Amino acid sequence: MSDGQIRIGIGGWTYPPWRAVFYPEKFPQERELEYASSQLGAIEINATFYGRQKPKSWETWEKTVPDGFQFAIKGSRFCVMRSRLCEGAEGIGNFFAQGFAALGPKLGPILWQFAGRRKFDADDIAGFIDLLPEKLDGIRLRHAIEPRSESFRDEKFFDLCRARNIAIVFEDSDEYPCIEADTADFAYARLQRMREEVATGYEDSTLDGFAERARNWVGEGRDAYIFMINGAKVRAPAAALALQERLR
Template sequence: MVRSVRVGCSGWNYQSWRGTFYPPGLGTARWLAHYATRFDTVEVNSTFYRLASPQAVARWVEQTPERFLFTLKASRYLTHYKRLTELGAGVGRFYDAVRPLVKSSKLGPVLWQLPENFHRDDERLASALAGLPSGRHCVEFRHASWFADEVYEILRQHGAALVIGDAPERPFQSHELTTDWTLVRFHQGRRGRRGNYSAAELRDWAERIHRWRARVEVLAYFNNDWETFAPRNALVLRRELERLED
């Protein structure tokens, strides 16, 4: 069975996209609705920096099609300040703020990005995952010590996905698949100009994702948002995937 693939960007509210991805006269209040005509998923980075307002989240739900999917980045208070300890109250506040999404069919994974100076701690990871609400969760490790078979097994035991990050400064990141879905974050191309992904890189990634589809569902997000690289690269990747399906 071939699993689904969704491709999108890490956010939609970028002034540099005005006049390139967004029509020049389109007001910012309509940007998400326009974005949703081109993509069927988005990663929300703003939830990492501050709690969302339920009113704003309700508008996200209203402005997107029925099958649209939001991936939410977990609050840095939980990942960078609490560092996966004593999560109960903080997790509750995070989910309360996005309640309109939780009640809809549009809530995708919650992405837990750990800081670069957070070294491997198997017990803390297992305890944190065990206490999270039901739903999809994925973890982006940014220190090399985490990329080990024992850590992958903890993720498998809790049904969590390893975030597959593509960033030149972190060559140690793994393509390990730990559950029946995976999430790829494209941070910066290696061969394109100023972080743009080259056509060859995107073809290589399309072929890799196409192979994974025999085993897992794939969510892929481009985080290289400067100079409108993210939506451009995402659209090219999707075209390459469609070509492989023919």
């Protein structure tokens, strides 16, 4: 079994407090994606949770980032906030019709984030998973589910994900449970406890622990996507770069 590939990233690229902290002084705003993608291996796009992006945007982003870089895309709220997920075929169809197939091999996993109030319902989740396409315009899709309720710590949920190669998000959070299970050929982590008073967001010992976990994931033959995503967001790039440095 060969080692997988690790991509470390952040959420989005347009965030004013990053200017002169992550981005160089007086760096042109329209080139921030170009810069961020030259420093990191992935970016999670959150805007897709709230609305569709223009086809032209996907084409521009694909041209801007280097080969090997990938975008993770957050699934639409209209798909994950309905009472019965299994009845969301139309919303899922609309979400996948917005043009991100233009990313080609730069398309990373699709993240489906559930609300904390959603409890595990085996039939509903099975129906939802059945709606998730395996390919988009010939591109093999990877899906990751982020459950935010302890009720998803259930072997039935793990089996549903395993059957479709869906990753269960490893969540480092004060608010939500961390449910770790090997259900896919990739791991997806969202690290959400950065602190502003720590220059790298997380203490060295914690970053060392995340690096070791990442090595274990890829040593098992899985790819790994690790995003510094919440907490003191101003520290996200520094945290991502510090973790990336440990894994060079």
